[in-house]
Amino acid sequence: MSAGTDPATLLLVGGVRAVSLGLDMAELALDQAHERGLRTHLTNQEAVLAATEAVTGRAGAVSAVDFAVPGESAAWALRQVADGTRFDAVLALQEMAQVAAADTAEALALPGNPPEAVRRVRTKDACREALAAAGFRQPAVRLCVDATEAAAFLAASTGPWIVKPRDAMGSTGVSRITGPDGLADAVALLPGTGPFLVEEFVEGAEYSVEGLFLDGAPVVLAVTEKEKVEPPFFVEVGHILPAELPDARRTEIERTVAAALDVLGLRRGAFHVELWLGPDGIVLGEVHNRYGGDWIHRMLGHVIPGFQVYGLIYDDLLGLPRERADLTPVRAAAARYLTPPPGTVVAVDGWEEAAAHPDVLRAELAVGPGGTVRPLRTSGDRAGVIVVGADTPDQARKLARELADSVRFTVESA
Template sequence: MTAPGPADDRPRLLMVMPYRQFVSKAQAEGFWVGALWDPRLETPEYLADVRARADLYAEADFGDPELLRRTLRTMAREHGATLVYHLGREETMVTAYEAAEDLHAELNPSEAIRRLADKAVMRDLLARHGLSPVAFEAVPTRREVPDAVERIGRPAVVKPTALAGSRGVFLWREARDAAEWTAVVDRYGYDGPFLVEEYLRGPEYSVETLSRDGGHQVVGITEKLLGPPPLFVEVGHVHPAPLPEDRVRAVEDLVTEFLTACGYLFGPAHTEVIWTARGPRVVESQARLGGDRIPRLVELATGLDIERAIFAALADRPAAPAAARATTATAIVRFFTFPPGRVDDVRGVEEAASLPYVDELTLRPGPGDTVPAVLDSKSRHGHVIVHGASPEEARARCAEVLAAIEVVIDNTVVRADGRTGPLGTPV
């Protein structure tokens, strides 16, 4: 455990798995920040950066709930932390909030976090409140899933309720899909529990909110670009979503009513919604910021730094947006998903990254690497973020970048937009 510096009078905030920018932005709003991480969840280089930024740094095995609770209680008492906060992965959120309640340092009731983190509990809550009706069944182990699929009716979506990041989500369309689904859950060594739901058809959106004293402000709605079934791994996002005003209001009303029913009081929430023929339906929600660089899209499009706004609100200050970029109205992230194989060459990355409207560009596979298959959000091959003054300009710029990046895989040229051709011929 890294010792803090000289005593000071800053309010003391103890955070579970805070990403490095959270540490810096909380400190910028006047907080002393203690950071607790499981070293298995990030690289040593990343955690060294967190350690260097934090006023206090410690590590623990998050797979042991009692150890996590005990470590949080010890850190909070020894260093005078008055708030305990978790904005990372949802698997350990409930445990962290239970420890915070023991210390009277919580920002939300642990039961509110459970209603958001546990997909089956969330569905029960929605059903009890008559919100977003969806046919579903919770089953404890994989053995019960095939029968539940038959009862719900194919096609059905099967979700591992204890996994996150699209891991193991599967569209079960035919009886013969049992073998493929079994292979998917085997990859994660997962046996249950599961949620089996009716397949909701329609465009999907991410709704970002900030809550304070039980009131919920919708920061923005982002359009999700989904990959093909049965895994539906996201291939991109567009912010703001191109939605008519009446649909915007309907989505906002559903999400804020849902968060109120959960008893959620403070912080960001990331809620996924599908617009069906029967109106909006909640897919799932988490007590954290959206992933996939959505906070950066919001900042590019609106000027609001959501991450810093959390800590401004925690410090009881208004979360006013920074000076918005006058020429930016739409921001897009697209993820690279190349076919599996050996990389012979990579072209166009440096040129694309230098374009003035490209905000970020990363491509992980390089010459000599083997490209893995994309099975979930963690296995995608990189991303690019572009912005434009209108949706049309942003989409055109994104298409230009995707067409400019080429990866030669097993003697075949593959562009980031998916077009392919033999080596030595124009794609």
């Protein structure tokens, strides 16, 4: 913060993707910044800025900077500072801009995560190696350049196996195989032609841990239970927050995740850590230096009344005084995705009634009459979502299911 009454300036590197979830995150982040009297400056790729006017119209200033070009965001920020602009905090909302934000914060000597730590968690095999070296349970994994290397890993390890991109999101290109016969099809599903990962499949219920860093230490806000489609794909179709777990198990999860984040070197912003509860205990999955997708940020805001998911991060980055609030969930929320069979949608019945339910926090229909439902292989193939709030996790789960089931799709098979 500068002397006098000049407001601090928040630099949001990488803006958001032009999808409803991203737009909502950015609008909420900007609103909570402005509530604190902060100036805001948002950067993103030029084409995305043009496609996200609802966000750019909220920001105090907007600049076209390509976060995907290594070093470009940091160099741009240094030029701005040399010309007299002041930045006081740097943050990225979306996954793909985390490295650019860390590089920029370091270049400006502002609080942020070490760039090498962010690169480590963004590179899935490097993150696995770091956690395994520190003694955390991890599935065996190999970075492969082609199907021949992948087949060699299969021969030397225990299946089933997961084939997935080294750097992607939304379950894109992720599939399970039970032997070499399925390898060619799994590789064909991968986006791009670069190196990919093959890792041993982990049995067990899946969860994620949501939280943020305050004063350099992780604060767990909630554990989320996941529901996924059956293999060979792993698209998430439901979330319940907070998960119903015994106190001892929840404490074990929180301590394990906190220790892992410390080993990985993350210190600022939000986190979303995936894990399995298997026969041998906790197995850590992917680590993200951001809030989870699938409307988890809105669910957190509901289950912890008065909690500002981004505002508290700004306070931490700027060193602003804050009251020690209780961040324990006192309510529950659930999300349920609509997954009709693939084909052309002829009609959708019951949507308006379901979306108008008083306990709905968010409802979005992605495919209407005349649209095409694709086979369910990635998050983008889901046909809609209903997010609800309730007093307990069980009530939230049941209501989300009931409302989702009340929406009836008439589909003409492809």
